[in-house]
Amino acid sequence: MKKYFFNIIISIIIFFTIIGLWSISIYNNLILLNEKIKNQWGQVENVYQRRLDLIPNLVNTVKGAASFENKTLTQIVEARSKANSIQLNSNELDQNQINKFEKTQENLNNYVGKLLVVVENYPDIKSTKNFSELQNQLEGTENRINVERNRFNEQVGNFNTYRNQFPKIIIANFFDKFKEKGYFKSQNGSNKSPLIDFSHY
Template sequence: MGKWLGLGLVALLVLLGLGAVGSYNSLVRLEQAVDAQWGQVENVYQRRLDLVPNLVATVKGAASFEQQTLTQVIEARAKASQVSLTASRELLEEPAAFQQFQQAQQNLSGALSRLLVTVERYPELRATENFRELQAQLEGTENRIAVERMRFNEAARAFNTRRNSFPTVLFAGFFGRRFAERPYFQAEPGAKTAPEVRF
């Protein structure tokens, strides 16, 4: 009887070990998917940061253009660039750092929107080929940002779902911050309210 009990205990330990290895490997695979998608998010944000100086230089060509609007764009870009230089790993593991990154990017988006609205009052600037091309590239980049943020949220959801599923949640706890939950991009404040259109 003791022999069978020993074999049963060994078989149970082997099954638990295999389950632990499987859980660990699936968390690593999903974590890598989140990290890869985060790289894509950073890539499109960097593309936008690279386009801003060209846009500012083109707009500066209009001598009468409002300097305050340009200054806001330049400052927002500098802040977004500064936050982007922090370690990627820290952004994904620290909700406060992730929130700061998202806020800096939202500030840059707002400054760019104000710039493009202000440009509407300068038909000679809108007519330049350089400006039209940069505006089209910025619009395309904003669309890419939205797509990559959506894909990041999907990868984070898959990771968080697996990480918080039983019994993986018990196993993930042994590794501390290694398998911390991943944050999600949230909608900008006020995005739930439909804009009011007046004619």
């Protein structure tokens, strides 16, 4: 009888040991996938910050033009300030937070587009080497933003797919940091090349 109970106790210990090791393995994989998202989010922030850094130079380049639309410049400065004020915690990248971030960045992009359209009426500005270089850098940055956003979405997809599988979702739901992450969503016309084209303004 004692041997029977001993075998039951040993079986229970082995069972819970296996469950514990399995849970630790899932937790560690969730940590790994979550860290990849954080790292990629850092890359996304870097390219958006590069665009924010280019804008003051672009504004200053066109500021001195006679009769230039100061309202457009003011709108860009305000939109840049608002976009710069949105700082997301890499542990809270849910869909609402991503949408909020994306909305302010898109708003800034729209005002930059308006600025470049207005510049079309000022050939002296358009033809300067400084403006041309800034425009090229801005276009390159837009391309880079698109690449890093796609990479971020891939990492989010890997994480969400893993954490939502049963029974892994049970373990994931015990920890706030393993909540489902949000994606960057395509804007209208984003199926085209990400090169800047402001002709629709």
